[in-house]
Amino acid sequence: MTDTELLLAFYGDDFTGSTDALEGLADNGVRAVLFMEPPTPDELGQFDDLDAVGVAGVSRSMTPAEMMAELPSIFERFADLDAPIVHYKVCSTFDSSPEVGSIGTAIDVAQEVFDSPFVPVSQGTEVPHGRFVAFSNLFAEQGGEMYRIDRHPTMRDHPVTPMRESDLRRHLGEQTDRPIGGVDRRFLESYTDLASAVDETAVDDEIVVLDALDSDHLARIGHLLWDRATDAQGQLFAVGSSGLEHHALVSHWDEIGLIDRTESFFEKRDPVDRIAVMSGSASAETASQIEWASDHGFQLVSIDTERLVDPDEAADARDEAVESALDALDAGESVVLYSARGPDDPAIDATRERFEAVGIDEGLESYLGREQGRIFRELLQCADLDRACVAGGDTSSHVVSQLNLLALEAVAPVAPGGPLCRVYSDEEAFDGLEIALKGGQVHTENDEFDYFGAVERGGVERDQTRRT
Known part of the structure; x- marks a missing residue:
């Protein structure tokens, strides 16, 4: 139109x-x-x-x-x-x-x-x-x-x-x-x-x-x-x-001529040298994607979620995660910060036990997601990045809410249900950033667990995910 x-x-x-x-x-x-x-x-x-x-x-x-x-x-x-x-x-x-x-x-x-x-x-x-x-x-x-x-x-x-x-x-x-x-x-x-x-x-x-x-x-x-x-x-x-x-x-x-489905503004972008990923997904699919990233040059940062859900230690846990991620990015490497590697990660039960012992009157998922959002916000403000990614449906909601975004526009295909988007924001650190938000089960349409790599590469060619 x-x-x-x-x-x-x-x-x-x-x-x-x-x-x-x-x-x-x-x-x-x-x-x-x-x-x-x-x-x-x-x-x-x-x-x-x-x-x-x-x-x-x-x-x-x-x-x-x-x-x-x-x-x-x-x-x-x-x-x-x-x-x-x-x-x-x-x-x-x-x-x-x-x-x-x-x-x-x-x-x-x-x-x-x-x-x-x-x-x-x-x-x-x-x-x-x-x-x-x-x-x-x-x-x-x-x-x-x-x-x-x-x-x-x-x-x-x-x-x-x-x-x-x-x-x-x-x-x-x-x-x-x-x-x-x-x-x-x-x-x-x-x-x-x-x-x-x-x-x-x-x-x-x-x-x-x-x-x-x-x-x-x-x-x-x-x-x-x-x-x-x-x-x-x-x-x-x-x-x-x-x-x-x-x-x-x-x-x-x-x-009926209201749109032209052949328009091509949704296209693969150029690759970037490094990206930052925040993962709050505990799915087996995401765990395999984290492993793929580790095998292909991404640095992994395990977030100390037990300390992160304790108000007395949360600030130190956030600072340590940001510092470790910045070290990797400064060395020219992409980084994945994660709270769990699959549904059987012992950190899940340990974090829940610590959270219940602290006695915070809020759901663990929303509390933890907001803390991960604070980590990612600080990281993106400090690092000179053009592209980022968040893994996990609920995590995406909580992380994005910390970034003061106005709007998103899908710009490139990566995997069905997880496109690369352009950020519109009143904050200079975030405006123009490209970000992909993926649910736990989202994966690329090939035999590899390379979703994070595909984000780094700017997505995939359009005909790989084109829907007709």
Whole structure:
């Protein structure tokens, strides 16, 4: 687009999920900026020719009470932006429960603001995430195998939001009293059938779960949502994964000439000599990436998290981590600062025991993440770096909150769900910095655990992650 009208406004329920949505738009010729807070008119005015605006949130880790306090003002600002579609972007595995990250609560709050004619729920992503919905049941791929989400090796035993039900209608029904229906794959073979089925279902059911097994299904869903959004008196509020950006909406926008998916402003950048990585992820995937980095010339700095969570010793632990990292950077080497190397790292239990003994009235993850953010902030202020990386979804949220950023714009592909972004900030030390935020399971599309190396190299060539 070349005018000032927005196609989409989206809220990501965590930071890495937000950059995943941002990547899906940038990779398809859609100019989008992700703000840390709902932008003011003056802040929006700093950017020309925007097609979409996002806000990076943390509602996935919030209680319903916290969500009801946080989300209304954000949704009201989105209403002022007047984009036809407002997307509440959730994880492709639908991480949520009645107690934490309740998607039902988000819908309840949103409907008080938007009064959307119905709330579509679209979780299919196909490539690259391998998420499919059949007869309202969510399936997810892991290690080349396909699992129903309640039997998925990771999600069935998730420490915060374990998935005990694969039928999204039933799962969501535990989080909201609004009526929920579904439109299954039998009605997605033609646009006419899909439109008729959705309209019929929406007569009685306010929330409509949509099946999706392939890119054709997603394209028809994008067509339908755009038609219903532009026909409605108000805005259409939609819930779903980044498949809405990666496939559904962009496919239809391209077809009707609102965007050109061949635009190439999302391209590999030049390599840099050194980067700094802050890792708070305890996943096995990230542990393998840390090992790869160590084998390829990165210096590792183990953060003393036991001391970091003790207020009497935290300052010394921060100083030591910063000093060690600066020594490596001054020697011309990239560095990875980490809190754990995999789920079995003994530092995890030891840190939790120390934290509980200290008796701080706050969750360990948020407290530790904020401390890591303070370390990274000081490091970036002292080091002359052009590029950085944060590993871990929750860690990214807490670290970025310490950097006083205004907005991010995806500029280069690195791995699906973890693009390289350009930082906009009022602080000179951070403005223009390139940063990649990766969730624990994000990895490059090859047989190596070289995500950090790919960030250092400026990403990968665009056709390696291009979504069509």
